Amino acid sequence: MTDAVARGRTCRLAAILGLTLIGVVGVVLPLSLGAALAQPAATEPAYRTVPLLGSRLAVWAVAQLHLNFAAFILGVPIFAVIIEIMGWRTGDGRYDWLSHELVKLTFAAFSTTALLGAALLFLFVGYYPRFWNFMTSIFFSTYWVYALLFFAETFTVYLWYYGWNWLSGPLKWIHVSLGVLSNLFGTAILLVANSWVTFMISPAGINDAGAFTGSVWTAINNFTWMPINIHRLIANIVFGGTICGAYAAFRFLGAQTAEERARYDWMGYIGNFVALSAFIVLPFAGYWLGREIYAFNQTMGITMMGGFMSWLWIIQAILIGVLFIGSNYYLWLGMERIPGSERYRRYIPIMIGLLAFGFMVWATPRSMVITLQEARTMGGTHHPVLGFLGVMSAKNTAVNIMILTTFVSFMLYRRANKTSTKPWARTGMAVQWFVLAVAAAIVIFYGVYGYFVESIVRIGFSVYQVGAVLGAIFLVMAIDIPMFKGARATGEIRWGTIAPRSQYVLILLAVTFTWLMGLMGFARSGIRQHWHVYGVLRDSSVDAVTPALGYAANVITVVTIAFFALVMFIFWLGGLSERGPEHTAAHARVPALAGGSDDPA
Amino acid sequence: MRVPVVVKVSLVSLLLMGMYTGYANYIPQIQSKPPEELSLEGGNVTTAQLVRAGQEIFKTKGTCEICHQIGQKGTRAPDLAGIGARAGKTKPGMSGKQYLIEALVDPAAHLVEGYPPIMPKVDKPPIALNRSEVWALVAFLESLGGTVDVTLDDIPKTVGAAAAGSAPAELKLPGDPKAGEAVFAGKGTCIACHKAGKIGASPVGPDLSQIAKIQTPDYIMAKILNPAGMGTVAGYQPGVMPPIFGQTLTAKEYVDLVSFLLTLK
Numbered sequence: 001m002t003d004a005v006a007r008g009r010t011c012r013l014a015a016i017l018g019l020t021l022i023g024v025v026g027v028v029l030p031l032s033l034g035a036a037l038a039q040p041a042a043t044e045p046a047y048r049t050v051p052l053l054g055s056r057l058a059v060w061a062v063a064q065l066h067l068n069f070a071a072f073i074l075g076v077p078i079f080a081v082i083i084e085i086m087g088w089r090t091g092d093g094r095y096d097w098l099s100h101e102l103v104k105l106t107f108a109a110f111s112t113t114a115l116l117g118a119a120l121l122f123l124f125v126g127y128y129p130r131f132w133n134f135m136t137s138i139f140f141s142t143y144w145v146y147a148l149l150f151f152a153e154t155f156t157v158y159l160w161y162y163g164w165n166w167l168s169g170p171l172k173w174i175h176v177s178l179g180v181l182s183n184l185f186g187t188a189i190l191l192v193a194n195s196w197v198t199f200m201i202s203p204a205g206i207n208d209a210g211a212f213t214g215s216v217w218t219a220i221n222n223f224t225w226m227p228i229n230i231h232r233l234i235a236n237i238v239f240g241g242t243i244c245g246a247y248a249a250f251r252f253l254g255a256q257t258a259e260e261r262a263r264y265d266w267m268g269y270i271g272n273f274v275a276l277s278a279f280i281v282l283p284f285a286g287y288w289l290g291r292e293i294y295a296f297n298q299t300m301g302i303t304m305m306g307g308f309m310s311w312l313w314i315i316q317a318i319l320i321g322v323l324f325i326g327s328n329y330y331l332w333l334g335m336e337r338i339p340g341s342e343r344y345r346r347y348i349p350i351m352i353g354l355l356a357f358g359f360m361v362w363a364t365p366r367s368m369v370i371t372l373q374e375a376r377t378m379g380g381t382h383h384p385v386l387g388f389l390g391v392m393s394a395k396n397t398a399v400n401i402m403i404l405t406t407f408v409s410f411m412l413y414r415r416a417n418k419t420s421t422k423p424w425a426r427t428g429m430a431v432q433w434f435v436l437a438v439a440a441a442i443v444i445f446y447g448v449y450g451y452f453v454e455s456i457v458r459i460g461f462s463v464y465q466v467g468a469v470l471g472a473i474f475l476v477m478a479i480d481i482p483m484f485k486g487a488r489a490t491g492e493i494r495w496g497t498i499a500p501r502s503q504y505v506l507i508l509l510a511v512t513f514t515w516l517m518g519l520m521g522f523a524r525s526g527i528r529q530h531w532h533v534y535g536v537l538r539d540s541s542v543d544a545v546t547p548a549l550g551y552a553a554n555v556i557t558v559v560t561i562a563f564f565a566l567v568m569f570i571f572w573l574g575g576l577s578e579r580g581p582e583h584t585a586a587h588a589r590v591p592a593l594a595g596g597s598d599d600p601a
Numbered sequence: 602m603r604v605p606v607v608v609k610v611s612l613v614s615l616l617l618m619g620m621y622t623g624y625a626n627y628i629p630q631i632q633s634k635p636p637e638e639l640s641l642e643g644g645n646v647t648t649a650q651l652v653r654a655g656q657e658i659f660k661t662k663g664t665c666e667i668c669h670q671i672g673q674k675g676t677r678a679p680d681l682a683g684i685g686a687r688a689g690k691t692k693p694g695m696s697g698k699q700y701l702i703e704a705l706v707d708p709a710a711h712l713v714e715g716y717p718p719i720m721p722k723v724d725k726p727p728i729a730l731n732r733s734e735v736w737a738l739v740a741f742l743e744s745l746g747g748t749v750d751v752t753l754d755d756i757p758k759t760v761g762a763a764a765a766g767s768a769p770a771e772l773k774l775p776g777d778p779k780a781g782e783a784v785f786a787g788k789g790t791c792i793a794c795h796k797a798g799k800i801g802a803s804p805v806g807p808d809l810s811q812i813a814k815i816q817t818p819d820y821i822m823a824k825i826l827n828p829a830g831m832g833t834v835a836g837y838q839p840g841v842m843p844p845i846f847g848q849t850l851t852a853k854e855y856v857d858l859v860s861f862l863l864t865l866k
Contacts, residue, residue: 529633546633554622
């Protein structure tokens with residue numbers, strides 16, 4: 001079977017998938033909408049009820065699924081264009097192949113995302129008409145911008161994908177520009193959609209009587225808009241990286257040849273590398289968002305961190321702890337396939353200790369789950385010693401130390417098979433360790449000082465802590481890159497020989513990060529409590545109760561399973577083009593990796 | 602037999618998500634319920650009932666407990682133990698109840714030294730206490746070491762005016778006010794009992810000429826469909842308005858009618 005035939009079959013399958021989903025949206029939804037409209041409209045003017053599920057659950061599930069796919073089609077192309085640029089500049093064909101492979105995966109996801117978006121729109125229009133009318137009265141002009149951007153992005157991605165061969169060689173810069181352009185359109189879509197969501201959290205342009213008196217720009221440029229833009233953009237890159245890693249792991253585990261294993265081992269490493277690079281700056285965006293929420297409304301901030309949602313952050317801590325430990329474990333397993341890495345094994349127990357201690361601190365709750373008798377014996381629900389670890393000061397300190405540790409892990413991986421030949425290498429390394437120690441000292445200082453100041457001041461300290469960590473990372477890398485330029489290699493990376501359990505770590509990272517996205521979606525929505533638009537448009541429906549974490553977790557899990565089931569189907573579609581006896585590589589030749597390669601980082 | 606990769610990967614994923622879900626179900630399960638409206642206007646209420654209602658508001662709808670504690674100094678807000686006794690001595694020329702009312706509806710007017718200006722106005726959204734609730738809350742605070750002497754008349758009538766928060770004042774319905782006016786005067790037969798600006802004159806029901814100014818869209822919508830359930834305006838006979846409009850009007854006529862009523866300001 002030729003590649004063109006295979007591609008044609010893939011396209012046909014994608015079309016079948018698309019038509020099936022259109023069928024679901026086009027037939028089932030109108031039927032349920034019909035049922036909704038058949039309800040006496042005059043008796044339920046503000047809300048209608050989705051049969052069986054209930055309106056809130058239906059919107060929740062579709063919105064989370066839509067957001068997951070949106071993150072997929074925004075995150076993976078960002079990741080892909082970075083990889084393509086790396087390949088273009090270094091002349092390494094592996095990157096071009098990987099980039100093409102990733103863009104292929106986003107294709108089927110594109111139509112699924114659009115269909116889920118349409119389903120979400122139908123749900124709002126049909127079941128939350130009062131809310132929808134209110135939002136439309138403010139944001140109507142942005143709907144047009146959104147639609148036009150979506151068209152622009154779709155056709156640019158089409159051109160990017162189908163022009164891979166056409167725009168190669170001296171025209172490669174045009175092809176890369178198309179990739180960049182499609183990502184700019186994608187990011188612009190994200191900014192528009194975020195303006196709606198963030199207006200619901202922190203509405204701007206509202207007078208004392210609760211009426212909107214501002215311009216569209218006032219509504220868009222609300223307190224949480226820019227922090228969420230940055231947070232989601234970074235998170236999408238992490239998501240793209242973890243999904244790429246999971247895809248590579250899936251293919252690695254099913255690989256039949258050593259060459260195939262080597263190729264997907266390398267792909268998994270790149271996915272984890274990009275995800276990890278973005279992940280370590282994600283907390284900074286999170287702190288900024290938290291600070292803006294406090295600045296917008298103290299009550300909302302306090303409710304979020306210390307009110308009914310306080311336990312949510314313990315679950316978040318566990319998930320992020322798993323992500324940190326998983327990423328580090330993957331790097332340590334990866335070092336086993338690098339000759340020369342034995343020199344750094346002795347640091348691993350120290351790093352395990354730091355990560356485990358940070359994890360324990362971060363996951364320590366302020367109030368314990370205990371019986372009344374136990375509480376009386378202890379003198380309250382706060383443990384007399386461990387209770388001090390349950391507050392933000394301790395947790396911020398722990399996560400920043402974990403970020404620094406992860407960076408050290410990556411630094412050791414990077415130099416695993418290299419020995420610097422620079423005469424100043426010894427001094428350089430001493431300066432690097434000094435910078436890291438200073439950053440750790442700043443983090444600990446503000447962590448301790450935070451116990452003695454107001455929460456509004458304390459949340460500002462987190463910016464200094466992350467600033468110190470990011471500054472240290474920047475300085476250390478600024479020394480590291482020239483120090484290891486032209487370094488003597490102690491051996492070549494044996495791609496494909498990594499332990500298979502490492503691939504389950506990549507799966508763990510993707511599943512955990514996706515679940516975490518669902519949890520953060522619940523947090524973002526839940527902090528509004530019984531308001532559609534906080535302080536302006538009250539939720540007076542039967543679903544106005546914000547559910548407890550157990551219920552939320554059940555919903556998140558079901559939706560995450562649905563998401564991965566669909567993603568697995570897309571992965572399967574992605575693999576179809578390689579089946580058949582006469583398969584040949586289409587655009588970029590599949591690179592041979594087994595036996596040697598330079599460190600791609 | 603070799604287990605397919607897809608099965609192994611799925612099992613690992615399900616196990617992982619099961620652990621997260623299990624933990625989330627194990628920890629304390631706290632829901633956030635929407636607060637209920639308290640209305641004491643026109644009703645007989647004892648001091649003890651008033652204080653109890655205020656205490657409930659302090660803990661729930663008022664969200665006071667997030668920052669204030671009683672008998673323990675907080676980092677965000679002052680200890681309220683004995684506030685009933687202290688309030689009268691805080692600002693010269695101001696009684697205890699006046700000070701407490703001001704502290705609730707205009708907290709920035711007088712800040713306790715050492716605390717940041719973070720307290721929201723309790724009668725404005727998102728807390729949005731109504732006049733009765735502010736009355737009860739002041740009574741509760743007075744009871745903390747002082748004498749409860751606040752009456753509903755002490756609470757300014759402007760307090761809680763923006764408390765509804767149930768709909769934006771500028772809510773735009775997809776109805777046609779012109780067509781709604783026709784429904785008002787025609788099929789709806791509203792004109793038989795109500796006055797609305799230049800049309801209608803009967804004194805059977807309240808004058809609706811400024812209904813959009815004094816009532817929320819939610820109230821107007823609900824009143825048309827369930828007149829008895831929304832209470833009767835003082836001075837008018839209960840049970841006169843028929844509960845049939847949900848059946849007799851089409852959805853379009855209903856929305857048009859509401860749109861017309863919302864123009865009456």
